[in-house]
Amino acid sequence: MHLVRELKVPPENILAVTFTNRAAREMRERLRALLSAEQVAGVTACTFHALGYSILSAEHAATKKQETPVVYTPDDCARVLRRVLNVMKRPTGARLEQQILEAVSDAKQNILAPEELGDQWIIDDINLAEVYRRYQEALEAALALDYDDLIFKTVKLLE
Numbered sequence: 001m002h003l004v005r006e007l008k009v010p011p012e013n014i015l016a017v018t019f020t021n022r023a024a025r026e027m028r029e030r031l032r033a034l035l036s037a038e039q040v041a042g043v044t045a046c047t048f049h050a051l052g053y054s055i056l057s058a059e060h061a062a063t064k065k066q067e068t069p070v071v072y073t074p075d076d077c078a079r080v081l082r083r084v085l086n087v088m089k090r091p092t093g094a095r096l097e098q099q100i101l102e103a104v105s106d107a108k109q110n111i112l113a114p115e116e117l118g119d120q121w122i123i124d125d126i127n128l129a130e131v132y133r134r135y136q137e138a139l140e141a142a143l144a145l146d147y148d149d150l151i152f153k154t155v156k157l158l159e
Contacts, residue, residue, distance in 0.1 A: 004039055011035070011042030017051055024050070052150035059157055072144045077101060080142070084134045090126050099123055104132045108148035111155050 003009040016027050027045040035043070046054070057068050072080070078097050085092045085100075100123060107117060114133035121128040139146060145153065 004035060011039045012044075014043045015051070016043065016045040017048055018045075019047060021047060023047075049147065049150040052154035053145075055154050055157065056145070056150070067143055069143050069145050071150065072139070072142075072146050074101075074147075076144070077146045080138045080144075081131070081135055084131060084138055085126075088126075088131070088134065090131075091124070096124060096126075100126070100128060100131055103128050104135060105146075105148050107132060108146075108152040111152060113156070 003014060004011055016031075018024050018027060024045055024047050028040070031040045031043055031045060044051070044054075053071065060068060078094075078101065081097050081101060082092050085097070103121070103123065107114075114129045114136065117129035117132065119127060119129065139149070
């Protein structure tokens with residue numbers, strides 16, 4: 001690898017990031033073919049989401065919080081949303097829950113927090129900004145993240 005061999009960059013100063021687990025695995029395999037085991041161990045080669053989890057976990061540990069956050073599955077997220085809707089005395093149902101989770105995901109992918117959405121963000125007379133806010137509060141109370149939080153919260157932390 002040019003950076004390590006020729007430019008003498010310490011491997012621990014190299015970050016290689018990609019979108020898929022498969023591509024990250026291939027990067028690590030290529031590094032093993034080009035560098036010593038010690039050098040490969042120093043390089044961080046991962047997905048954007050894995051990097052986000054690593055950063056968030058390190059920040060969590062640095063702030064002396066009890067446990068490392070867990071990443072919820074889509075089913076876990078649907079259960080959290082269902083509880084939020086029940087507390088709000090709003091209708092539930094797989095189709096509506098999916099629409100709301102997709103809308104929240106879209107907001108997070110655009111790095112928009114609930115307070116940035118306003119009151120016009122509505123599905124079936126449900127204020128999605130309020131649902132999003134309560135959904136995030138429920139995740140945080142459970143020390144949990146959804147998949148989109150791995151990028152969203154990392155970007156917010158680094159801003």
